[in-house]
Amino acid sequence: MAAADLVVIRGRVLTQDPARPRASAVAIGAGRVLAVGGDDEILALAGPSTRVIDAAGGSVLPGFCESHMHIFSGAAEMAQLQLDGVHGLDALAAALRSYAAAHPADRVLLAQGADYAILGDAQVDRHVLDSILPDRPVMLVAPDHHTAWANTAALDLVGLLHGADLPPGNVVVMGEDGRATGELREMEAFDPLLEAAGADRYRLGLSTGGEPEPWPQGADFETDLAVMKRGLAHCAAHGITSIHNMDGNLYQLELLRTLENRGELTVRVQVPFHFKPAMDLAMLDKASAMAREYRGDKLSSGVVKLFYDGVIDSCTAVMLEPYADTPGVVGEPLFTPERFTEIAVEIDRRGLQIAVHSIGDGAVRAVLDGYEAAERANGRRDARHRVEHVEVIHPDDVGRFAELGAIASMQPPHPPGAMNFPLEPTISRIGRARWPWSYPWRTLKEAGAHVVFASDWPVSPIDPLAGIKAAVTRKRWSADDPDQSFTLAEAIAAYTVEGAYAQFREDRAGRLAPGFLGDLVVLSGDIEAVAPEAIDRLKPIATVCDGRVTHEA
Template sequence: MKLFRSSLIFALLSSTVSAAPVLLTNIQGYGFDEKGGLARFSQLAFDDQSGKVLARGHQLSGFAQAKTLDGQGKTLLPGLIDGHGHLLGLGQNLNQVDLRTSQSEADAVAAVAAFAKTQPQAQWVIGRGWNQVLWPERQFPGNTLLDEAISDKPVWLTRVDGHAGWANSKALALAGISKETLDPPGGEIIRDAKGNPTGVLIDNAMLLLEKQIPASTEAERQAALQAAFNHLLSLGITSVHDAGIDAATLQSYQQLKNAKQMPLRIYAMLSATDPELKNWLKAGPLLDPSDQLVVRSVKIYGDGALGSRGAALIKPYSDKPEQKGLFVTQPDQLTAVMKLSLDAGFQTNVHAIGDLTNRLVLDRFEQLATDEQRLQGRHRVEHAQIVAPKDIPRFAKLHILPAMQPTHATSDKNMAQDRLGVARLRGAYAWKSFVDQGSRIVGGSDFPVELANPFFGIHAAVTRQDQQNQPVGGWLPEQRLPLTQALKAFTVDAAYGAFQDQQMGSLLPGQWADFIVVDRDLYQIPAEQLWQVQVQQSWVAGQKKYQTTMLTP
């Protein structure tokens, strides 16, 4: 089957179109063999019409008529796969105020005010990325400073993890949130000593306000998705597992695919909160021989996040003993929607960050599915961030895949011990423990919660350090991964988590010719430099989709 061509033209892009196979020579190529072992090669042959790899090796024969490209000794890797991201959110964030680098509440407010002046026609001021843990006071912000800066239009600023939001009084009033408003199940309205809302809403309480924000138009959604596509290809990401889409986003994807404007691959998870879920499940999986848009899984939301103390814990938070976290989906409803998804034959992927939620999810997988169904279903726990040590072996026993994001550990290291204490860290961000028992980790970033750059994740997995090489020796260094294992998490193992390991992730003959060219050899540089790797070209199905440098004929 001939793979369709993308009609989208990028600023730095010129597509390769020819009838003959392409032979890429003089490369430092890395892929994987049939058993998952690292494979090296200096030549790669592919058909740019079928989009498939034809051969790889060191002295390939039978390609005398092929178009030859000199790789100039550059390093070539399989196209990287982000196993957990949010494309629409990423695209929207690229056009909103980014508070990721704010140094304090006042600094964040100043950034919001400056951004608002550039958007005078906007009905709402929208932003994301604040993290009170990184501010000197380490306390949630309030609406006092925000009201002083902007009082004439509503402001809504989502925390970096997406599990809390910060509003001014105008936004709270539009949502009808007052002293008398009750906390919804699975949510919390942060209040001052007099019981008045401070402007911060946790998890399900965010919905009280977000339903007031005007919905995006189809044109706005597609523009945001295109911005996300461009950004991800520039980072070497050729496939994304979109972790929870609604009906409108699925429609946008289908329209973009039909218009041949989807330049990378999407493995989409249906959001369990969408009213159309039952109808989607009845219709069955949406498969695609070109592997461009596949929908065969459901994303279910278990609990909140650690930073906002929404992750549900077995024992109370060490730094706030009156709290144990929140269930975004109540346990009975969690059971019902997991059963619905499993019975429909869909892969079931459950967000679980706290150790209590991880245990409940594992219990339900054990109760609701047979061993054969679990093995065939490749069901996943999204994040598997804090797991009781005795529950880690259950992932392997139940054939449940941990879908984990390495940069969460290096981002959370400043507050995780405060939240959990020392003892619970033994099962936190425990990548090596999972790998050692044979679990295949689906690697990802959780963008836009974290930055999408996959080399940041590979660096974090290998070093357990931030980009300033801190802490010395790594944070919980016993959980460091070897480089090859980290690379597998973002290639063939991520593909396995989408039933696509026979189609992509290894650069074996017959697989899609999805690959990237980078500026340095990962295996020849110090581990602390892994985050600095730059992508020079991204190819999908034998077609060049992004470039900053040319290869010579």
Template sequence: MAQAAPDLILFNADIRTMDPLRPRAEALAVKEGRLTAIGRDDEIRALANGRTKKIDAGGRLALPGFQDTHIHLQDSGTDFSSSANLEECRTVEQFQTVLRAFAARRPDDPIVRGTGWYSGIFGAHNLDRAMLDAAVPDRPVLTYASDGHNAAINSKACEAIGLDASVADPENGKFVRDAKGVPTGLIYEDATEWVRRRLPKLPLDAYYDGVRFGQAHCNRHGITGVLDALVRERHMKVYCDLDRAGELTVRVRATAKVNPDETVEGALERLDALRRGFKTPMAQVHSAKFFLDGVLENRTAVMIEDYSDTQGGNAELFFEREQLRQLFIAFDAARYQLHVHVIGDGATRVALDDIEAARQANGAWPSLHQLAHVQVIDPADIPRLRELGVVANIQPLWARCEPSVTEVALPMIGEARGRWMYPWRTILDSGAPYAVSSDWGVSTLNPFAIMQVAVTRRPEYRKSNYPAFVEEECLTVEQVVRGYTTRAAEVAWRAEETGSLIPGKFADLILIDRDIFTIDPYEIGGTQVDLTLLGGREVHRAAGFAG
């Protein structure tokens, strides 16, 4: 029986399949969303008939679609589509100008929202309600830092929610206060959630639009799969509704947050309901999210030893130790992947200890539990990642000489521990499983800007004459690409159908405008994606690509 003609063929391409059995090819064929053949141009073109769509790659590099396994797709898409974008602001005056202009364009918004300010520049010394009042005095203002761990509100917002000196700090949160104990408007960690719940809510439609905005941004940068790093019921409703309507253009795995005030039974019951009740072919919950600490910028990262600067001290773990151990054991037994936020080396050690306890209680299984960020790790703990099969989910963009590193983090932890900040090459060389991700909207989701920093340890807008941050920890292009493809597919539990270009898998692939494996590494960040296919369907085509 003759093989049915493919729906689509791609030819005249330099295909890197990420399949060790057939690493390179020239052409491929797609039928009903899946790859059916891969090989030489003449072989694949012979399979086509008059109804087959034909794409001439023009010699471009083709790769599996990238997967970002730690990204806040829905929330960041919503933020950037409904808020003032403060990412480029580097002075108080710029911050105020952007916020003021945004408020003027949206006079009917009951609250003026902003997102993306840089906590390496803005903080208790220059960001408070008075600074925001000078930009928008007549409506509540809520602005988030790019890291999501800090926010700032103006006087109208403080009045609207009743935030004054009498209000105590919530658990795992802090209101920055002046000398009289009055909140300044700057808020840390879970205090941001306390504020958010008391201010006017966005309409549900804004989140559907946010996903549309965010997934289009992903597709333009070659991303076909994500792991949304913090979801609740609203997130999953939106994702599943969009999938049923045929509107999703990224594959979504999701991790649902477990709160420190929940019982083991209550948390399991809630996440089980999410996992059962919100599941479509393209969207589902697969992991439980735990924040063990905060960030160095606001001194909520948990270290093994106290901070090294003159202020000293340390942060407290966000969970009680025995409670955390029991939660890890219970969720591991229920076959959830654990997705654990760790910044300080103390939080990293606790996470490894309690994952080891879960393994001892329940036995080993291919969970690929993830530690997200791992900003600082004690070198004695690095071998444990491989031994326990724990994934280091890394964000290489942050490993560069920028104010948040050189002026904030390093003075806090000192030179000795600073050597083990973002030690990516050492972790990979240890044999630990890993994935590469962005944490968008904390920072850009552009995989090629991230890749350039990963292989140079310098900001993507700098060249080789700029200081590198611990240069011996540079990665290779191959390692980063695998961190976005085969490795990412494994940790998202979809390696059987995605991550490499092999017949039978989904035709999720990208064409890019340069060979990132051979060019000057300082040119990688400028890479443009000319075509993105999801299941053989075009979800992005650059204006200049006519293939």
């Protein structure tokens, strides 16, 4: 056997490989795992130029797979005002005014992470924002990125002050005075302000699925490469070696391919084609072309992403029964069930994977119905179509995931009270009767579904260790609700082997075993020895992707 390029020794290796679940050392060569075993056994594979990493008793895991995130827009937002943890009018005012003073040339001031309860029981509207910054356009974006709030100057800038005619599910909320309140629900309502701010091309793959016009060249292209690299470095710093991006276009793929050609692609990336309601089925030719062109282990496509509904907090998630605190409202789908089924049948016929944002129980059912119709039309295959989020499910639909081979893609940071989202207004909006079927990780797992975990960054902090902690320490909202928490082993698997399964790579990724891809993370301590509440205090001291160190503490 050739000498290893890199060895990790003195670790507590959790391989995720049933044939050898534990070891103390790993050897990697030519981008693949050469051997897993004891320190002496692995050190024997080292040569004069072999890099040796001493784990010093820390856990060594397969590299984390971040199975639902938004790399380009998330990376761009890192440079904007961050309001996570800001609460109360005084704190909000101080943050906005300080940011405005530091950014005098910004056409629109953008702030991310504005909690729905940032002002407590009071509502954010244009008048509140006018009292803080009356003369500069400003827009606050909720953590879920489905609601924004703008001041009068911002609304006037883009012609939204008197409302707008928008597609179903997108709303400029109007006040009794006939003018916009400042609340903008869903992307087509607030995209004009992102465009005015010059941030639109970072969200094109999410907002339209289209391409920048004109295509950025020269300095603009290099600027976007730097933004993308910043996002990838953020991933690597958190032990992530593979991501399933959930918005995409050819431009993002071209940026990533340029980085790959320069030897600067530090994370494996899958980029989907984003199908929007206004598109016709012929647009799926582009999705098929992307799948043919990008099919490597470092950079790939082959997935079509759609949004079926919105989110619970703004009552835009689609429910089977009305919201508990908003009688008569069930949310409006972005596609009719019939239209979605037509699209799902065609995507499946092309052999592509489908991933659909589906938060309410009505959306989850409609998407599963579409997958079932695709199976009837095209025949049974190992499609592994995905349902993203699944925040509420009807009990009759639980078993359908396993029956259809559908993947439940879920986010441990998202349940109210689990990490960075408050309990209200979400749990009151869901209603007590639906609590047992909300964020049903264990319910789905025990029913035989493949459950894969992620953060939905930048909606939630990207840290997989924080997600693992949230999964392990999940608390019930009521004593008689089912326990939806995961064990530590289950949570680690949901960030490793299940992520590989979702990407059809379980034969070569997600485990530390001979022949598998050389992706791993070395932690600053033993994840099995720390208290569950302290898991997120551990940090990656080294991340290795494709046999190369991509992050070192």
